[in-house]
Amino acid sequence: MEAKDLTPRQRMQIPRQSMPEQKPEIRRTNFNEVPLGYDEQTAITEADRCIKCKVPHCIDGCPVNIDIPGFLELITRGEFAAAARKIKETNVLPAVCGRVCPQENQCEAVCVVGKKYKPVAIGRLERFVADYERTHNLVVDPVKPKQTGCKIAVVGSGPAGLTVASEMARRGHQVVVYEALHQPGGVLFYGIPRFRLPGDVIKSELEYLKKMGVEIHVNTVIGKLATPAELMKDMGFDAVFLGTGAGLPRFPNVPGQNFNGIYSANEYLTRLNLMRADRFPEAITPLHCGKRVAVFGAGNTAMDGARTSIRMGPESVTVYYRRTREEAPARTEELEHAIQEGVKFEWLTAPLEFYGDDNFFVKGARLQRMKLGEPDESGRRRPVPMEGSEFDIEVDTVVFALGFGVNPLILEAAPDLKTNRWGIVEADKETGMTSIDGVFAGGDIITGGATVILAMGQAKIAARGMHNWLINKKGLDMPRELPPESATHAKSKTAKV
Amino acid sequence: MHKIVYKKELAPKTVMLKVEAPWIARKIQPGQFIIVRLDEHGERIPLSISGWDAEAGTLRLIVVGVGYTSNKMIALNEGDSILDVVGPLGRHTHLPEGGAAVMIGGGYGTGAIIPSALEQRKAGRRVVGIVGARTKELVLLEDDLRAACADVFVTTDDGSYGRKGLVTDALKDIIDNEDVGAVLAVGPVPMMRAVSELTKPHNIPTMVSLNAIMVDGTGMCGACRVTVGGKIRFACYDGPDFDGHLVDYKELTMRQRTYLKQEAKAMEVFNRESAGRTATP
Ligand SMILES: Cc1cc2nc3c(=O)[nH]c(=O)nc-3n(C[C@H](O)[C@H](O)[C@H](O)COP(=O)(O)OP(=O)(O)OC[C@H]3O[C@@H](n4cnc5c(N)ncnc54)[C@H](O)[C@@H]3O)c2cc1C
Ligand SMILES: Cc1cc2nc3c(=O)[nH]c(=O)nc-3n(C[C@H](O)[C@H](O)[C@H](O)COP(=O)(O)OP(=O)(O)OC[C@H]3O[C@@H](n4cnc5c(N)ncnc54)[C@H](O)[C@@H]3O)c2cc1C
Ligand code: SF4
Ligand code: SF4
Ligand code: FES
Numbered sequence: 219m220e221a222k223d224l225t226p227r228q229r230m231q232i233p234r235q236s237m238p239e240q241k242p243e244i245r246r247t248n249f250n251e252v253p254l255g256y257d258e259q260t261a262i263t264e265a266d267r268c269i270k271c272k273v274p275h276c277i278d279g280c281p282v283n284i285d286i287p288g289f290l291e292l293i294t295r296g297e298f299a300a301a302a303r304k305i306k307e308t309n310v311l312p313a314v315c316g317r318v319c320p321q322e323n324q325c326e327a328v329c330v331v332g333k334k335y336k337p338v339a340i341g342r343l344e345r346f347v348a349d350y351e352r353t354h355n356l357v358v359d360p361v362k363p364k365q366t367g368c369k370i371a372v373v374g375s376g377p378a379g380l381t382v383a384s385e386m387a388r389r390g391h392q393v394v395v396y397e398a399l400h401q402p403g404g405v406l407f408y409g410i411p412r413f414r415l416p417g418d419v420i421k422s423e424l425e426y427l428k429k430m431g432v433e434i435h436v437n438t439v440i441g442k443l444a445t446p447a448e449l450m451k452d453m454g455f456d457a458v459f460l461g462t463g464a465g466l467p468r469f470p471n472v473p474g475q476n477f478n479g480i481y482s483a484n485e486y487l488t489r490l491n492l493m494r495a496d497r498f499p500e501a502i503t504p505l506h507c508g509k510r511v512a513v514f515g516a517g518n519t520a521m522d523g524a525r526t527s528i529r530m531g532p533e534s535v536t537v538y539y540r541r542t543r544e545e546a547p548a549r550t551e552e553l554e555h556a557i558q559e560g561v562k563f564e565w566l567t568a569p570l571e572f573y574g575d576d577n578f579f580v581k582g583a584r585l586q587r588m589k590l591g592e593p594d595e596s597g598r599r600r601p602v603p604m605e606g607s608e609f610d611i612e613v614d615t616v617v618f619a620l621g622f623g624v625n626p627l628i629l630e631a632a633p634d635l636k637t638n639r640w641g642i643v644e645a646d647k648e649t650g651m652t653s654i655d656g657v658f659a660g661g662d663i664i665t666g667g668a669t670v671i672l673a674m675g676q677a678k679i680a681a682r683g684m685h686n687w688l689i690n691k692k693g694l695d696m697p698r699e700l701p702p703e704s705a706t707h708a709k710s711k712t713a714k715v
Numbered sequence: 716m717h718k719i720v721y722k723k724e725l726a727p728k729t730v731m732l733k734v735e736a737p738w739i740a741r742k743i744q745p746g747q748f749i750i751v752r753l754d755e756h757g758e759r760i761p762l763s764i765s766g767w768d769a770e771a772g773t774l775r776l777i778v779v780g781v782g783y784t785s786n787k788m789i790a791l792n793e794g795d796s797i798l799d800v801v802g803p804l805g806r807h808t809h810l811p812e813g814g815a816a817v818m819i820g821g822g823y824g825t826g827a828i829i830p831s832a833l834e835q836r837k838a839g840r841r842v843v844g845i846v847g848a849r850t851k852e853l854v855l856l857e858d859d860l861r862a863a864c865a866d867v868f869v870t871t872d873d874g875s876y877g878r879k880g881l882v883t884d885a886l887k888d889i890i891d892n893e894d895v896g897a898v899l900a901v902g903p904v905p906m907m908r909a910v911s912e913l914t915k916p917h918n919i920p921t922m923v924s925l926n927a928i929m930v931d932g933t934g935m936c937g938a939c940r941v942t943v944g945g946k947i948r949f950a951c952y953d954g955p956d957f958d959g960h961l962v963d964y965k966e967l968t969m970r971q972r973t974y975l976k977q978e979a980k981a982m983e984v985f986n987r988e989s990a991g992r993t994a995t996p
Contacts, residue, residue: 398933400752400759400799437801439933442747443738465935469947476940476947476966478973485936493758493930499984501756502783503930504977578969625934627952 226269234336235264242558246528249412249496252555253317256346258298265293268338271330276340279328281675284308286325286340293343302351303358305344309674310384310426311377313352313419314406316345319671320549352422360430363390366696368688371396371455373440373628376404378461378661378673380427385681387430389696391688394455395427396438401492404463405662406670408492409484409519411526441631446657456692457656457684460643461677464662466623470514474572475618477580479506483519483619490526508614511535512583514569515619516546521553523617524561532615535561540568540588540601566590566601570608572616582612622667632657642666648701650680651687658684716796717751720773726853728780729823730789731765736800737772745830746808746924746956749774750932752799753787760784761804761929761951763901765826765856774800777826777855783981790989804932805955808834811920814896815841817889818864819882819910821848821902825855827924828901832863841865841893845885847906851876883909895919900959904968911959921959925950925967928974942966 292301321341329337375397467482493503507530516539573582587607590599636653660676721733766775780786818828844864868885869877907923927939927950934952942963
């Protein structure tokens, strides 16, 4: 029977197609990507599972409202590149999101098929078409729209900054992106490891942006070289977008936390992902990865720290978390991958103190067991220490993945910027504008550590807000843009990282 | 790419470089630093600024070859380029007013104190400089410092030039003879520590510039964390200058030694690479 003749019931009964992966014992010795992607036939079969709902809830589940049934339909017809282009109408980074989105909490969480069976593998298919388009050289060069003459500065080149850049370039504005590091991409490059998100995926997205006419300047620390106000006053920018993320690492504030061999996840992952310490001394940045690695925290960052460590070949890697697996903010897939690769988990455990040797290297830790008490502000049950449950472990590398604050560097350079008591920047929900006229913000800087796709969703709101603001301010002869209908009732759950 | 437009050898394994970085040269202030990465596989290393020319768009660096990257850097020549230069990072040096300001430099630190000395002098203050070195040929930038200070004292460990002794011997005399309102010390940790110990009983505000190991230089990674007054501070973001009386020098010294093993291995690579270069003309 031709797939197009399938009844909804038959469609739903097709099993969810699994994606081949590198075997755990092999992948733990290399930094190559773990999931290998669908082939064409598997992709078509998977897309056939979509019953093309009249009211597709999946679209509301996606923070950028991708036309999911639309692109799935194109896949079933074998029009893979067209499917990729369809996604790109709303999401400029499909190859990235298809890999790192917490789909299980978003689009796939609300997929109707998932009520009875497993949801359609929307993320895997998104990844498939984006990879197909890229690896078959089918990416068509963007057409440069009529220029408005407006100049936009984007600060930070993470997913938020890159999305605003593309959205504004598409509307005909001239965009310059400033990035503090020597490599654009933000957390996509320095945080998320290459075995989850290969470098050429990010690089090809950056190439596309450049072809749209977006200029990207690396090694440019805004706040030090120019304040947001100076960008507008002295450098001729009409508006500024702040997408500097939430890169401030947290330490647990316990004795001994500064011994050598104790890292923030940011430092550890930056040394590995950005500086390629795994290739030392061919790449000359060093890293100290000992025999026993302890990672504290259980978000995606912690999983990345643990899985990266495994690949450095220590005797053991253990994740310690003060709550239980239920509360762990990491994506299910990341947790499972970590377990398969040999990462051990100790739930309900928190650090009390670290011990060092004569050379100031960490050699042990005193930990304490916890139990879950009453729910806290976030609704999760608060971990409570259990008296007398202290115990010691031996450890020679420690990675703290305890969440992030907002880096104050940019805030200091814009004292008028309103922030809440955690230093998170306040931005208007509908326009993305901050308390400073003409300065917009989105991404982790306004949420304090969330997800790629939420950052991109906010960036799209800010781009629209900025565009409308420019129309008013500069008297542009362009129609004001309204938010897409579905965006107003989007109700996706957000995932914590 | 940032072109090296000028190079001068100041002492063995020590060079002065002028590097193109126009935007930074317009913005940098005394006490701030930069981070460089020489090439695609390079490490990011922090360097102080010993001067700049906003018009020419250049920064003046003093680089001492101690390991892989710094040795590779001092082997570069005029016309060569550096891949990445980031800055200005850290904060403008702030010294309390009143009395003389004493500026103390050791090693590359002598370059690092010059912009502050000039600034203080321009503000009408009496500025006294002290340069310390092991031996005569390692005394750097004496003339530059003389141009920025009312008086300059030189000390050498072996007495081959200036006064035999340590910078603290010279500082003791100055404190005995005049009203010192602030001290700035930049150089090896033992020197900064000794200076701080000397000034503490006199209650003389003392700033030291902490050379912690860094990666990003913007406060993102925490590699450069130091303990000051019992609190964690990030040297790249909160500093590099801190109150010398509150710094945990032992921790800083030990943290600087984190990668001794890897550094030795990197030097083997350096030696192999440079042997390769000289063997094939
Ligand atoms: C290790 C790790 C793993 C993660 N895994 C996932 C995942 O699997 N799925 C998921 O959805 N989310 C994940 N996240 C979260 C996700 O990466 C972030 O929510 C997202 O990257 C936020 O995007 P952003 O653009 O706001 O900021 P960022 O990605 O943080 O980018 C900010 C950029 O701004 C630059 N910058 C900062 N200050 C300045 C300045 N003053 N001047 C110029 N540039 C500046 C920074 O260098 C950086 O490049 C992960 C995060 C981490 C740390
Ligand atoms: C704020 C600041 C300003 C500095 N200014 C100057 C200067 O003007 N001129 C100068 O010659 N040197 C300066 N340094 C020191 C310089 O950064 C180190 O000498 C250099 O990083 C050594 O790298 P290497 O590969 O040559 O040596 P390595 O063999 O790798 O290291 C030698 C020693 O240098 C230190 N070091 C290594 N890597 C780093 C790093 N990434 N960041 C900081 N320290 C490191 C360690 O203590 C190490 O033991 C400064 C350091 C800081 C933090
Ligand atoms: S971008 Fe993320 S949430 Fe949206 S459809 Fe793709 S995988 Fe789902
Ligand atoms: S909810 Fe699921 S089945 Fe319905 S349209 Fe979306 S992907 Fe297809
Ligand atoms: S060098 Fe990373 S925080 Fe200072």
